[in-house]
Amino acid sequence: MSTNPLLKGTLQTIILKLLEDNAEMYGYEITQKVKEVTAGEIMLTEGALYPALHKLEADGFLETFTQVVDNRVRKYYRLTEEGGKEVTSKLDEARSFIDQLQALLNLKPAIK
Amino acid sequence: MSTNPLLKGTLQTIILKLLEDNAEMYGYEITQKVKEVTAGEIMLTEGALYPALHKLEADGFLETFTQVVDNRVRKYYRLTEEGGKEVTSKLDEARSFIDQLQALLNLKPAIK
DNA sequence: GGGTATACATAATTTTGTTATGTATATAAA
DNA sequence: TTTATATACATAACAAAATTATGTATACCC
Numbered sequence: 001m002s003t004n005p006l007l008k009g010t011l012q013t014i015i016l017k018l019l020e021d022n023a024e025m026y027g028y029e030i031t032q033k034v035k036e037v038t039a040g041e042i043m044l045t046e047g048a049l050y051p052a053l054h055k056l057e058a059d060g061f062l063e064t065f066t067q068v069v070d071n072r073v074r075k076y077y078r079l080t081e082e083g084g085k086e087v088t089s090k091l092d093e094a095r096s097f098i099d100q101l102q103a104l105l106n107l108k109p110a111i112k
Numbered sequence: 113m114s115t116n117p118l119l120k121g122t123l124q125t126i127i128l129k130l131l132e133d134n135a136e137m138y139g140y141e142i143t144q145k146v147k148e149v150t151a152g153e154i155m156l157t158e159g160a161l162y163p164a165l166h167k168l169e170a171d172g173f174l175e176t177f178t179q180v181v182d183n184r185v186r187k188y189y190r191l192t193e194e195g196g197k198e199v200t201s202k203l204d205e206a207r208s209f210i211d212q213l214q215a216l217l218n219l220k221p222a223i224k
Numbered sequence: 225g226g227g228t229a230t231a232c233a234t235a236a237t238t239t240t241g242t243t244a245t246g247t248a249t250a251t252a253a254a
Numbered sequence: 255t256t257t258a259t260a261t262a263c264a265t266a267a268c269a270a271a272a273t274t275a276t277g278t279a280t281a282c283c284c
Contacts, residue, residue, distance in 0.1 A: 008121045008239090008240060008241060008270090008271075008272085009121070009239090009240080009241095009272095010213060011240080011241085013217065014213075014216050014217070017216065017217050017218065018216075021218070026262080026263090027262070027263070028260095028261060028262050028263080029262095032261095034216065037212075037215055037216055038212040038215060038216065041208065041212050042212050042216070045241080045242060045243080046262090046263080046264080046265095047241075047242060047243070047244085047264090047265080047266095048240075048241055048242075050263070050264060050265080051240085051241095051264090051265085052240085052241095054264090069261095069262095070249075070250065070261085071248090071249055071250080072248075072249055072250080072261065072262055072263085073248095073262070073263070074261095074262070074263090075262085075263070091217060091219075094213070094217055094219070095217075095219055096153065097154075098210055098213065098214065098219065100149075100150040100153050100154050101122060101126075101206070101210065102210065103149055103150060104126050104129065104130075104146065104149055104150065104154070105125065105126070105129050105203060105206055105207075106129065106133070107203075107206070107207055107210065121241095121270095121271080121272095123271080123272085138231080138232090139231070139232070140229095140230060140231050140232080141231095144230095157272080157273060157274080158231090158232080158233080158234095159233090159234080159235095159272075159273060159274070159275085160271075160272055160273075162232070162233060162234080163233090163234085163271085163272095164271085164272095166233090181230095181231095182230085182280075182281065183279090183280055183281080184230065184231055184232085184279075184280055184281080185231070185232070185279095186230095186231070186232090187231085187232070225284100226283100226284090227282100227283090227284090228281100228282085228283085229280100229281080229282080229283105230279100230280080230281075230282100231278100231279080231280085232277105232278080232279085233276100233277080233278085234275100234276085234277085235274105235275085235276080235277100236273100236274085236275080236276100237272105237273080237274075237275095238271100238272080238273070238274090239270100239271085239272070239273085240269100240270085240271085240272090241268105241269080241270075241271090242267105242268080242269075242270090243266105243267085243268075243269095244265100244266085244267080244268095245264100245265085245266080245267100246263105246264080246265085246266100247262100247263080247264085248261100248262085248263085249260100249261080249262085250259100250260080250261075251258100251259085251260080251261100252257105252258085252259085252260100253256105253257085253258080253259095254255095254256090254257080254258095
């Protein structure tokens with residue numbers, strides 16, 4: 001899997017948002033969902049994803065449970081209450097950042 | 113100066129784009145321009161800006177000349193020909209990344 | 225003389241990725 | 255049957271790209 005250097009800083013936000021929409025997801029499922037939604041343009045690397053999930057859990061934003069399917073263990077993640085608030089906050093940040101970036105890069109025409 | 117973690121990966125693009133629009137700028141001027149355009153929401157740190165400028169120069173995308181104003185040295189940067197091509201390429205990347213990110217974060221409503 | 229603004233630079237550290245590697249099961253192809 | 259691909263997790267070594275802190279120096283205002 002390969003990623004975009006621009007991804008930096010947005011991974012946590014992406015994970016939190018997906019869990020807001022889906023309630024319960026496991027790591028591999030997240031990689032596939034991102035791949036699907038972005039038409040293969042953003043591919044999460046496992047070396048980035050799993051540590052990010054562990055950190056979000058350690059920070060109290062996610063909680064986990066495991067389930068065995070086809071003799072393989074899946075570790076499911078869901079938002080905690082705190083995590084729910086964090087999604088809102090991170091999305092606001094992302095929205096604002098995208099706006100500023102578009103302004104700087106002239107990707108959004110100014111009102112004339 | 114403090115920054116947004118989301119800034120990661122976009123600094124070079126911002127610099128290159130500003131130099132496409134302005135032809136000649138010096139470091140401090142870039143920080144002020146970014147601050148102005150983003151209403152103070154994105155503040156470039158010097159520890160990020162100067163090394164980024166040096167790297168873009170080392171990569172052949174920028175060339176420099178100095179000028180003394182009020183007894184203080186200013187180091188001006190301008191795009192090289194290669195740098196001109198790089199702007200286009202980086203902007204395409206940024207555009208595409210913003211699109212994917214907005215799709216993932218549901219910041220752009222899907223067509224129904 | 226002290227604070228703020230202008231103007232550059234770099235070293236130490238931290239954050240956050242990539243790349244590589246490892247373990248393990250399921251399934252389809254050769 | 256063994257080999258490749260997909261599923262599923264994890265972590266260590268390394269690199270990139272920031273932040274934070276520090277340093278130098280001038281100009282200007284109070």
